[in-house]
Amino acid sequence: MTTQARRLEGEAAAAAVREEVKARVEALRRQHRTAGLAVVQVGNLPASDIYVRRKIEAADALGLFAQLVRIQESDGYPTLLTRIGSLNSDARIHGFLVQLPLPDGWDEAYALRSVNPEKDLDGCHPTNVGRATLGDPNAYWPCTPLGIFELLRHYHIPLAGAHAVVVGRSRLVGRPLATILSQKGVDATVTLCHSRSGDLARYTRDADVVVMAAGQPGALTGDMIREGAVVVDVGVHRVPDPDHPGKTRLIGDVDEASVAPKAAWLSPVPGGVGPMTVVMLMRNAVTACERTLGSVPAAERGPA
Amino acid sequence: MTTQARRLEGEAAAAAVREEVKARVEALRRQHRTAGLAVVQVGNLPASDIYVRRKIEAADALGLFAQLVRIQESDGYPTLLTRIGSLNSDARIHGFLVQLPLPDGWDEAYALRSVNPEKDLDGCHPTNVGRATLGDPNAYWPCTPLGIFELLRHYHIPLAGAHAVVVGRSRLVGRPLATILSQKGVDATVTLCHSRSGDLARYTRDADVVVMAAGQPGALTGDMIREGAVVVDVGVHRVPDPDHPGKTRLIGDVDEASVAPKAAWLSPVPGGVGPMTVVMLMRNAVTACERTLGSVPAAERGPA
Numbered sequence: 001m002t003t004q005a006r007r008l009e010g011e012a013a014a015a016a017v018r019e020e021v022k023a024r025v026e027a028l029r030r031q032h033r034t035a036g037l038a039v040v041q042v043g044n045l046p047a048s049d050i051y052v053r054r055k056i057e058a059a060d061a062l063g064l065f066a067q068l069v070r071i072q073e074s075d076g077y078p079t080l081l082t083r084i085g086s087l088n089s090d091a092r093i094h095g096f097l098v099q100l101p102l103p104d105g106w107d108e109a110y111a112l113r114s115v116n117p118e119k120d121l122d123g124c125h126p127t128n129v130g131r132a133t134l135g136d137p138n139a140y141w142p143c144t145p146l147g148i149f150e151l152l153r154h155y156h157i158p159l160a161g162a163h164a165v166v167v168g169r170s171r172l173v174g175r176p177l178a179t180i181l182s183q184k185g186v187d188a189t190v191t192l193c194h195s196r197s198g199d200l201a202r203y204t205r206d207a208d209v210v211v212m213a214a215g216q217p218g219a220l221t222g223d224m225i226r227e228g229a230v231v232v233d234v235g236v237h238r239v240p241d242p243d244h245p246g247k248t249r250l251i252g253d254v255d256e257a258s259v260a261p262k263a264a265w266l267s268p269v270p271g272g273v274g275p276m277t278v279v280m281l282m283r284n285a286v287t288a289c290e291r292t293l294g295s296v297p298a299a300e301r302g303p304a
Numbered sequence: 305m306t307t308q309a310r311r312l313e314g315e316a317a318a319a320a321v322r323e324e325v326k327a328r329v330e331a332l333r334r335q336h337r338t339a340g341l342a343v344v345q346v347g348n349l350p351a352s353d354i355y356v357r358r359k360i361e362a363a364d365a366l367g368l369f370a371q372l373v374r375i376q377e378s379d380g381y382p383t384l385l386t387r388i389g390s391l392n393s394d395a396r397i398h399g400f401l402v403q404l405p406l407p408d409g410w411d412e413a414y415a416l417r418s419v420n421p422e423k424d425l426d427g428c429h430p431t432n433v434g435r436a437t438l439g440d441p442n443a444y445w446p447c448t449p450l451g452i453f454e455l456l457r458h459y460h461i462p463l464a465g466a467h468a469v470v471v472g473r474s475r476l477v478g479r480p481l482a483t484i485l486s487q488k489g490v491d492a493t494v495t496l497c498h499s500r501s502g503d504l505a506r507y508t509r510d511a512d513v514v515v516m517a518a519g520q521p522g523a524l525t526g527d528m529i530r531e532g533a534v535v536v537d538v539g540v541h542r543v544p545d546p547d548h549p550g551k552t553r554l555i556g557d558v559d560e561a562s563v564a565p566k567a568a569w570l571s572p573v574p575g576g577v578g579p580m581t582v583v584m585l586m587r588n589a590v591t592a593c594e595r596t597l598g599s600v601p602a603a604e605r606g607p608a
Contacts, residue, residue, distance in 0.1 A: 130429070163507075
């Protein structure tokens with residue numbers, strides 16, 4: 001009999017954050033305020049449909065005001081910029097995010113720079129990226145790395161002095177996560193790997209914590225980690241289900257069959273990082289609303 | 305006889321950049337423009353005196369207009385902010401930097417945020433940090449990491465796919481250097497170590513490139529690196545000279561005696577990173593002036 005990694009359950013960690021968010025929503029209600037959140041979706045990619053629906057449902061369930069702004073690709077890029085402008089000045093909306101990816105040929109960077117940094121709930125604006133990197137506790141971090149950090153914290157995974165290997169250098173996940181984990185007070189030693197790193201195992205074999213955000217199904221196998229490593233899987237891939245011909249299933253960037261017997265902890269796909277991303281968005285929205293009232297204790301806002 | 309590491313000579317690499325800067329100064333002159341640069345120095349720390357003088361002299365030698373703005377600690381913090389405001393709107397000054405550190409109790413972060421990002425030659429403003437991190441080729445990077453990158457490039461040190469270990473997570477050196485080296489197109493795999501990393505050798509022993517910006521004299525010894533590693537020393541410490549009682553000498557974060565016989569390349573202290581920092585400031589100033597004319601080819605501006 002092999003022991004199996006304990007599961008980093010996103011739902012359990014998210015439930016704890018939801019309790020905190022609920023209490024803050026209730027405190028806002030006593031001051032006659034409702035945190036308002038919008039999600040802008042362009043087109044109708046099936047994956048985006050699911051993610052956006054989850055965000056809106058979570059906001060509804062927690063008593064936030066939630067608005068879905070849908071734009072068709074045929075409406076054109078200027079329409080997106082116009083809608084962003086409207087949300088920037090809409091007093092009911094304390095923050096919003098533009099669901100990525102945008103259609104091919106739409107200037108993503110310019111759209112994200114058009115979001116008012118004070119309402120930039122996914123921390124994409126250069127001002128938030130810079131302020132967060134410099135350790136400003138008032139900056140917004142992107143929700144996925146923030147959620148991964150919260151997931152590790154919920155399960156008391158030691159990070160100070162640990163070697164964390166982050167695979168994937170994307171703007172929304174890998175790079176900001178590397179920054180969060182290496183900040184003062186978190187104090188992991190972080191190696192940021194990517195598509196040009198060559199032999200990944202050179203790095204992952206020494207890691208106490210491995211975060212896979214590479215976008216490659218099953219890329220991390222058991223032989224690439226040390227016994228007792230903590231493994232977080234950010235990948236989500238829909239693949240044919242070998243056990244049910246004609247059906248599909250979701251897998252991550254981690255080969256669960258070989259990693260689970262060797263790792264100490266492993267986040268499942270689905271049910272690991274996904275629920276955390278959603279709940280961190282809720283927390284950022286409540287923070288944005290609270291800021292319109294006055295000061296918010298920095299400790300509630302993130303790792304900085 | 306032991307072989308010794310080849311030297312990453314800052315003066316040689318800086319001379320090459322100076323030729324490029326001279327050509328651009330000359331092109332500006334033909335358009336009746338002179339790049340203008342200011343350095344703001346508060347108080348009179350001996351180290352700052354030396355650094356500031358080198359920057360002003362380098363600017364004079366290259367035909368830039370250079371202004372030294374000196375403030376005494378007794379003038380008070382508001383005076384600093386007033387001077388920054390004046391430089392922000394001075395048309396002769398295309399860019400400037402505030403020499404750090406500021407006196408104890410002076411809010412450094414606020415002062416740096418007060419610099420117009422378009423004139424922020426040392427890339428300290430959150431907007432530049434964010435834009436640089438996101439890969440915007442128009443952002444300014446801090447001069448020291450930019451100089452280290454240029455030094456490695458001058459000596460054709462392979463970076464793509466290499467493991468670079470950066471020791472020190474400061475805002476002005478370690479953290480931005482880690483970002484530069486891991487960007488697309490540079491493609492090193494970067495490990496960022498710091499004061500809480502524990503056993504540094506765990507990381508440095510695997511490194512193809514080690515950059516020491518830890519602020520600890522002689523912290524990297526020969527047993528901590530692999531044979532043939534490339535070692536860059538950012539440290540500058542004045543210590544008693546054992547060979548000349550009563551005198552002092554400069555040493556870095558690298559123990560040269562044990563590292564030089566084992567490394568393939570080593571940057572000397574002084575004469576390694578220092579001259580590069582100065583010349584990158586000159587290049588950033590010329591870029592700032594060119595931008596007031598029109599477009600600048602992105603390729604001339606940095607690694608992004």
